[in-house]
Amino acid sequence: MDPRLQQAAKSGSIDELYALIDENPYILENIDAVPFINTPLHVAAASGNIEFAMEMLNLKPSLARKLNTSGYSPLHLAVETGHTDFVSWMLKHDHSLACLNGRNGMIPFHLLVVRGNVDLVAECLLVSPECIRDVSVNGRNALHLAVVNDRYEVLQVLTGWIKRTMQRNAFKNEFCFLNKEDFSYNTALHLAAQKNDLQACFIFSSAFFFHT
Incomplete structure (x- = not known):
């Protein structure tokens, strides 16, 4: 240039x-x-x-x-x-830019999760909800990245969004997001358990197991 x-x-x-x-x-x-x-x-x-x-x-x-x-x-x-x-x-x-693949398969939405920018993560979910389906080159989605990087507020936003949409697309959300395995066969909850990350485990349990 x-x-x-x-x-x-x-x-x-x-x-x-x-x-x-x-x-x-x-x-x-x-x-x-x-x-x-x-x-x-x-x-x-x-x-x-x-x-x-x-x-x-x-x-x-x-x-x-x-x-x-x-x-x-x-x-x-x-x-x-x-x-x-x-x-x-x-x-x-352009809403679709949130899902644009970059280095290591990371999309801008993933980087927002890693950085812990709660407001922009929520904005992405509103304008481009399909970005939650995307995974990096090692098969990790936004839930994995939030757990690995200890982004608890972001994890609450993600699990809250999944919970709200499960009534419409229960099987799809469970398979594609919540129980999505990375290339080491770990779901985000597996990673939290391996780290003995009680706060992340509590967020998952509060969102998906203890609600009425």
């Missing part, structure tokens, strides 16, 4: 963006032609520049799904760098 374009994205300068486009009308086309590349949208996401990102997506919407050479989309980077407003805006722009 042209260093001037990178700096424009980092600073959020839309005027500089168009000056570069005027100099080379194919500048964004050339970036989009590369399968894996750090794009101006990645830089804007890592910097939290929403207005610049809006302009980029108006010009080249496909960049929202482009992975960089480290295997991360712009939304992955926004989650990793903690720009919550940017993440929320991206989810509103």
Whole structure:
């Protein structure tokens, strides 16, 4: 990427963006032609520049799904760098971005679970509930990740959502989420038991065994 374009994205300068486009009308086309590349949208996401990102997506919407050479989309980077407003805006722009596969099969929703961002986890479940079905390359879903990373508040949100939807899709939810095994044949509850994680076990039991 042209260093001037990178700096424009980092600073959020839309005027500089168009000056570069005027100099080379194919500048964004050339970036989009590369399968894996750090794009101006990645830089804007890592910097939290929403207005610049809006302009980029108006010009080249496909960049929202482009992975960089480290295997991360712009939304992955926004989650990793903690720009919550940017993440929320991206989810509103395109709900399906929550389920975009990145490095190790991790989707942005998984990263939100790992980071323990309760509000954005709940937002993802509202706008893109199918993301709870996705698993990483080792077969772990959001429940596994919440247990492994001791994200108890997130685990409460996830189990609460599953419990509320079980009446409509009881078998599907039990098989796909609650009893989903990773590649080591462990469910999330198995992992909690192996860790002797009483708090996680209590959350599972309160949600699925002791309710009336």
